[in-house]
Amino acid sequence: MSRTVFHNARLIDPASGLDAIGGLVVEDGKIADAGPHLLAEINRDDAAVIDCQGLVLAPGLIDMRVSTGEPGSEHRETLKSASRAAVAGGVTTIIVMPNTDPVIDEPSLVGFIRRRAEATARVRVLPMAALTRHMAGEVMTEIGLLKEAGAVAFSDGDRTISNTRVLRRALAYASGFGVLVVGHAEDPDLTDGTAVNEGEYAMRLGLPSAPAMAEVMIVERDIRLVELTGARYHFGQISTAASLEAIAKAKARGLPITCGVSAHHLALNELDIGTYFTFMKMKPPLRAEADRAAMVEGVASGIIDVIVSSHDPQAADTKRQPFAQAAFGAVGLETLLPVALSVYHEDRADLLHVMKALTWAPAKILGLESGTLAKGAPADLVLFDPDAPFVVDPEKLHSRARNTPFKGRHFQGQAIKTYVGGECVFECGASA
Amino acid sequence: MSEAPQPILLSSHLLGIEGLSVGEITALLDLADEYVALGRAKQKKSPLLRGRTVINLFFEPSTRTQSSFELAGKRLGADVMNMSVRTSSVTKGETLIDTATTLNAMRPDILIVRHQNSGATSMLARKVDCCVVNAGDGAHEHPTQALLDALTIRRRGRNFEGLTVAICGDVLHSRVARSNIHLLAKMGARVRLIGPKTLMPAAVARFGVETFTDMREGLKGVDIVMMLRLQLERMSGAFVPSTREYFRYWGLDREKLSHANPGALVMHPGPMNRGVEIDSAVADDLEVSLIHEQVEMGVAIRMAVLDALSRGLPAGERTI
Numbered sequence: 001m002s003r004t005v006f007h008n009a010r011l012i013d014p015a016s017g018l019d020a021i022g023g024l025v026v027e028d029g030k031i032a033d034a035g036p037h038l039l040a041e042i043n044r045d046d047a048a049v050i051d052c053q054g055l056v057l058a059p060g061l062i063d064m065r066v067s068t069g070e071p072g073s074e075h076r077e078t079l080k081s082a083s084r085a086a087v088a089g090g091v092t093t094i095i096v097m098p099n100t101d102p103v104i105d106e107p108s109l110v111g112f113i114r115r116r117a118e119a120t121a122r123v124r125v126l127p128m129a130a131l132t133r134h135m136a137g138e139v140m141t142e143i144g145l146l147k148e149a150g151a152v153a154f155s156d157g158d159r160t161i162s163n164t165r166v167l168r169r170a171l172a173y174a175s176g177f178g179v180l181v182v183g184h185a186e187d188p189d190l191t192d193g194t195a196v197n198e199g200e201y202a203m204r205l206g207l208p209s210a211p212a213m214a215e216v217m218i219v220e221r222d223i224r225l226v227e228l229t230g231a232r233y234h235f236g237q238i239s240t241a242a243s244l245e246a247i248a249k250a251k252a253r254g255l256p257i258t259c260g261v262s263a264h265h266l267a268l269n270e271l272d273i274g275t276y277f278t279f280m281k282m283k284p285p286l287r288a289e290a291d292r293a294a295m296v297e298g299v300a301s302g303i304i305d306v307i308v309s310s311h312d313p314q315a316a317d318t319k320r321q322p323f324a325q326a327a328f329g330a331v332g333l334e335t336l337l338p339v340a341l342s343v344y345h346e347d348r349a350d351l352l353h354v355m356k357a358l359t360w361a362p363a364k365i366l367g368l369e370s371g372t373l374a375k376g377a378p379a380d381l382v383l384f385d386p387d388a389p390f391v392v393d394p395e396k397l398h399s400r401a402r403n404t405p406f407k408g409r410h411f412q413g414q415a416i417k418t419y420v421g422g423e424c425v426f427e428c429g430a431s432a
Numbered sequence: 433m434s435e436a437p438q439p440i441l442l443s444s445h446l447l448g449i450e451g452l453s454v455g456e457i458t459a460l461l462d463l464a465d466e467y468v469a470l471g472r473a474k475q476k477k478s479p480l481l482r483g484r485t486v487i488n489l490f491f492e493p494s495t496r497t498q499s500s501f502e503l504a505g506k507r508l509g510a511d512v513m514n515m516s517v518r519t520s521s522v523t524k525g526e527t528l529i530d531t532a533t534t535l536n537a538m539r540p541d542i543l544i545v546r547h548q549n550s551g552a553t554s555m556l557a558r559k560v561d562c563c564v565v566n567a568g569d570g571a572h573e574h575p576t577q578a579l580l581d582a583l584t585i586r587r588r589g590r591n592f593e594g595l596t597v598a599i600c601g602d603v604l605h606s607r608v609a610r611s612n613i614h615l616l617a618k619m620g621a622r623v624r625l626i627g628p629k630t631l632m633p634a635a636v637a638r639f640g641v642e643t644f645t646d647m648r649e650g651l652k653g654v655d656i657v658m659m660l661r662l663q664l665e666r667m668s669g670a671f672v673p674s675t676r677e678y679f680r681y682w683g684l685d686r687e688k689l690s691h692a693n694p695g696a697l698v699m700h701p702g703p704m705n706r707g708v709e710i711d712s713a714v715a716d717d718l719e720v721s722l723i724h725e726q727v728e729m730g731v732a733i734r735m736a737v738l739d740a741l742s743r744g745l746p747a748g749e750r751t752i
Contacts, residue, residue: 200639323551324549
């Protein structure tokens, strides 16, 4: 029986509301016990005891929105390289998007992702499957079989299903299996061919733009479809104050709706595009400052359930283009924790609350056993220093891609050690 | 011209009007006045840029801007090379960086760039060692057009302070409109935009301009009417129902022009769509139309820009 003991840690367990100095015992990859009561019982001289020196020990992060290039464009990112980035950022579970080549719309492809992850990745990789075949928004996938094969949720990635009837039927069918549908809210007709958020800055730059309203239009439509079908529905990431308001109302009415926000949309606004900096080009686009502030408020109030990285690695050739032609997307796995912690450092929410959006909330939405320090839960843990300075250096990222929008920015929060199933998979400063 | 010319521009590129000061704009206009005189003399050439290489790099077809820059470079004694790059949808942006680095290796002194994407020129400026002039990038800026428009207005004895200028038509897709809005606002003129709402950018009011849908109403009290080309090739959807409806409401004819101030002058960056945005009777009326003067001023202003940028070029050999 393998046993590891963490001592003198600031235990943060959003599931139970625990925030106290204490100890944690791991046995056979699972959490055997945790709490302040363990402080006295531990023999500090034992070799298997790790003195955490008061740093935070929390459930490992669960990132609900990660794109890799595997299969199909491994030059961007593989499951292996993404997992390297993940553990460096304290992330122990990644939910991977189905928007690969081929699209994950077949049970055998779900199996492929799981086998590749098993063989190469250091973190838990949970595949999402497409909601419609080829993510074309026309014909629903084999939701039941895909679920059996291991798909944890269904999504057409960053495509909005424009045909309301198709979506209605997919949601109705999905609700029969109790599966989670993850939607993307951008009116496809309004946003087609555009690159940025409509407004003064877009006009100054002369870039094709779509109104922020294009998001809430779909949010409101999808809320009505949830009302109609009873499907469990999660907005993968929202970015506008209007969407937040619509979702708050829907939640108040008791609809089974949750939502996420990307770390990028918590920390950046449209002005960060500067002089056509293509690393700032993402879907949905960076919004006005009032919308960014609303996203922080939404996390603080809990209307926004989860914070995601929206990790989307892009190779240099697709980013080194004129802005309108450049690819969308930014990497984010390694910056997720420090960027999310800025909500705590800016006194907008306490540490427990921010950590909940990164651990327990996504675990609950996805029905996972992890995301908690409860007895019997998998020992997926992150030991981190919430105050340590974190300066984003693209050269030091573990991801295969370098397209971080945070180059040179200063944050606080650094993962020191990351454990998956009780096994240490990352140690800060150690060679990867 | 004096022995040691004074620097005019702070930057080694001319990428837009937005970054220029009133002083820089005025100095460029003053310099261009000298080149207007030179252009009207029998001996039109100056040896100022002798030995320098100027490359016209046009990713978007253009006849008048390209020939205007070519003539400006040649009158200043530079070796001018024209490159028209056809961009296929497959290779598009890749061509830009590749072409830029290739051309850079040929050690040009000044690169004049037109590209269909906003920001392409500034991206290119970061990749090369020479001076870059933006000859129009997407819907962003076309600085030499705004400068030549300003020169034309100024040479007609109009003072920018207190001047009311109406910019009419497809503002949404127009780099000419953006550069002119920046320039006219900096110089103290009042700017109005007139056109259908589908061709007005959102948040345009944040530019400190007034907007009008009704052209007759918008032209009241206007001294200068700047018409924009209805850029049919840029229309990604139906912004206006038909050209005849467009002409009916936003095409400049004598009747609509009569609502402007007496003595109001008409400008157009060309090429004109006669019977779409402007009636021939107005376009060809030399009493009100400045369209031919604009072309002449174009050469002078581009000579001034090349002159100003060359003042920042190293006089000796480049080591790298």
